[in-house]
Each structure stands twice: as structure tokens, then as C-alpha cells.
Amino acid sequence: MNGSTTTVVSAEKLSLTFETNDGPVHALSEVDLEVKKGEFVSFIGPSGCGKTTFLRVIADLEKPTSGEILVNDMTPEEARKNRAYGYVFQAAGLYPWRTIERNIALPLEIMGYGEAEQKKRIAQTLELVNLSGFEKKFPWQLSGGMQQRASIARALAFDADLLLMDEPFGALDEIVRDHLNEQLLQLWDRTNKTICFVTHSIPEAVYLSTKIVVMSPRPGRIHEVIESTLPRERPLNIRESRVFLEIAHQVREGLRAGHSYDE
């Protein structure tokens, strides 16, 4: 597959400074990163390390102060206007007045898909996140984990090759989280999407990623990029394997060296 060499996101000396009342906050400082097609990249680090900000810059929800960033060889704004990515927020953010199928139809309606095409895609994506049969339910009738799956389905419904996920499972309990992680990997395997995933959890990052970006705060920057040596096929119990623990250790050391554990 020659697609594996295509660059989806490339950032060069990317910086972003927020001007606040307490003076400037350096959310991102000189960030260089390449994300290749089909990769699963996790961003990990403590609060204030700029991981969410970086995701938001890719999504054109924040404008960088300086530096270069290209998404699918376009500026983030062009990429956004081309609907190049699906974004999953920490809160599922489903519209309470829409049923699950209408929620997934939301981006399709906005992007002008036809009635029949919408139906087909709703059925496909619901099947992909194991929510078939819940079409007519309202969000409040679903558990938190199911709501988050529906919000992932919503981001998958249209043809974006890039999936940006900002701590999507952060608010869920660990058992649900394990389950969703497993499903997310299967989904990634089936759809061959590129995924950028922000997380606080070391096991989550190691389990999911092909590449782990360790970030550190003040100023927000990339401390280390760790390429995972885990196989693509990852059952849940891979997390007890030596390789897994070694990578996890490496991530923790990276975080420590980046002063993430300092007060």
C-alpha cells in the first residue's frame, strides 16, 4: 500500500501563544510533527502541555501564532472547508432533541447528502460502532459509553480520512473505557483512517497507538515521539505483555523527564 507514505498532518515550528490577563500563555512552542496516513497517534501529557490545543489547530478551531501546519497538504482552514476530518469531543455532545439516527444525520444534512445516502451511511456507521437497533432512541436513553460511541459514529458518517479525538473516553469508567478502546482499534483497522487521539492515560495511549507523542507543559511542546513496536493485532491482554510494559515505562520516563510530575 503506497498510501502509507502519504503525510496527513505536518507541523513545522508551530507555536501558539494565548494573550491572557495574566500575561501570555505559551500553549504550543516550536512543535514539529508528521502524521502519516493510517497512523494512530496519541498525544499524552499533563494539563497545559498543549495536546488539545494542537488538535484544535489541526481542526482550524485555533489559529497558530507562528509556524507552518498542513493538513492533507492544505491549510487547516481549507481542510476544514473540505471536511477533511471528523472531530470527537470529550463530551459526546449529542443533540438532545434528535434521535441517535438524526444525530448521525446532522453532518450529512449539513454537507448536503441525499436522503437515501444518509440512510445508508447511518446504518453503516451504527453497525461500525455496534449501535444497530438504537436508531430511534434519544441520547438520554443511552449510557455514557453508548453516547460516546454514537458521537464517534457521527464523526465517521462522512468521508473524512482523519479522525481527531479529544479525550473521548476521559469521562467514562475504566471497564467501559477498555471496551471502547478495543472497539476503536477494530474500527481503525476496518476503516483505515488516520487517528489523532488526545489522552491522559498511559495504558490507553500505549494500547491504541502506533506512535505516542509525549508532551510537556510551560511552554507546551513535544518532548519525545515514541514509535510503538506492538503488533497491529492487539487483544486486551496484550497489556500484560513485556513489550507493552516496556513502552509504558518509556512513556512514563518521557513524561518524568519533561517535568510532567513536577509540582
Place this chain on the structure above:
Amino acid sequence: MLARSKTLPLLTVITALIAIWYVAAIWMNSPWQLERYEKAGVDWNFSQLVDDTLNQQRPVLPGAHQVIEEIWKTTVQKKITSKRSLVYHTWITLSATMLGFIFGTLLGIFLAVLIVHNRAVDKSMMPWVIASQTIPILAIAPMIIVVLNAIGISGLLPKAFISTYLSFFPVVVGMVKGLRSPEASQLDLMRTYNASNQQLFWKLRWPSSMPYLFTSLKVAVAISLVGAIVGELPTGAVAGLGARLLAGSYYGQTIQIWSALFAAAALAAILVMLVGVVDRIVMKRMGFVSEKVEA
């Protein structure tokens, strides 16, 4: 179980209110009654006093039975086309209320949309909207009537305008809040879809604002009625509940005033309830879990 637990306190309160009402009626009507006894030189006892004070022609405070009797006489026992029919007068007021309510709602929504979408309007309009409500409606109502009369508009419309003047306010305030209620992440989501402003409005802002709209409408419909009644006062008391109130006070017909008051109160309650019913239907169809059902 629920009905029982709610009915008992309700009945207790009503009984207490009626008891207070009757005690007050006897107390307030007795001076005039005692004077009459003295003039006529009759002997009287307490039970006779009670009986007489509650059956005066023009009492200071009529008894509940007198008001109910008057309402019965002027609704069921009169043709509704008659000028003495309370139904007729209620209808006159209701039509002005409804027209004013509809205008007020549309105007309120329109202003809220402008305020939410335009910073300049936001800064310049809101103070005027608030200032408009600080002017006593009793002062401005006659002027509206006179000015509109001068340009040939009379009858229903001037009253409806006064209703509009009052009822647009809660709608503006509620809708501005409602249209701004979507969270930052919901707005971000629409941005990631590259949604147009129209799509953002109809698919996010408008549905988000519905609970706020209905809360405002309940207030708006009640003060629309107040507006219509106030609007009837300076027109020379031709027709409507306001006219009944005014005519009643001219001629000392306290029973008529009280029955018009009760008609107005009942009408307000029914209107608010109707808005509540529509609210519940819309919320249910929109999938919002209605927590207000029990309230």
C-alpha cells in the same frame, strides 16, 4: 396517591382563603349595615347581621356566593351576543390579548435573532428594550390609543399593540438567552462541519432555545392579558373586561368588578395552562425529558 397528596393541601388553602374572605366581607360591610339598623330603629342579632352583610346590593366586599351568582347570571343566563354577557366581554379582551401575544412573540423573536447575530445591535438595542419596560404602562397606554386613533386605527389593534408592548419583553430576554445557550463545543462541532450561519441557526441555536421560548411565552401570555385590559381603560370603557372593571367602579358595582376580576384571572390561568400544554407536547416530541410535569 399523587392526587390525594396534592388535593388535600390545595383544598385546605382554598377553604382558608374563603373563610378569610367571608370574615373580611362581614367586617367590611357591617358599618353600613349597622347604620341602616340604627336609622330604621330595628333590633338586630348577630346571625341577622351576617345574613344582611353578605347580601347587600353594593357591598364594599361582596361574598363569594354573590360573585359566583353574578358570573353565573352574566355567562350562562345571558346570550353571548349581549353587552351584559361576561362571555362577550371576555371574548373582546381575549381577541386583543391573542393578537398582541402573537405580535409580541414575533417581535421578541425577531429582536432576539438580531441581538444574537449582530454585536452592534446587541450593544445598542438591549438598553432600549429594558428602558421600554420601565415606563409605566398606565402612562403610555392612553397615548398609544390617542395617537393610533388620530391616524385612524381604533378598535382591536391599539389594544393589541399595548399587549405587544408588554409581551415582547420576556420573549426577547428569554430568546437571547436561549439562542446563546449552545455550549462552546457544540458551536465548535458545527464549525468542524463548515456549517453556514443559517444551518447553525436552524440546526443548533433554534432548537436549543425552545425550552427558553416556552418559559418566556408563559410570562408573555399573562402580561398580554394585562396589556389588553389596561388598553381598554382609556377607550371610554366600551367593551371588554377592562371596560367592565371601569364601569363597575364608576357605578359602585363591586360585584361586577369582582366577577370581571375572576373572569380575567381564570382567563390568564387558562392561557398559561394552554401554553404549558403546547410546551409539554413540543418538548416531548423534541425528546427533551420534561421534568416540569410534576411542577
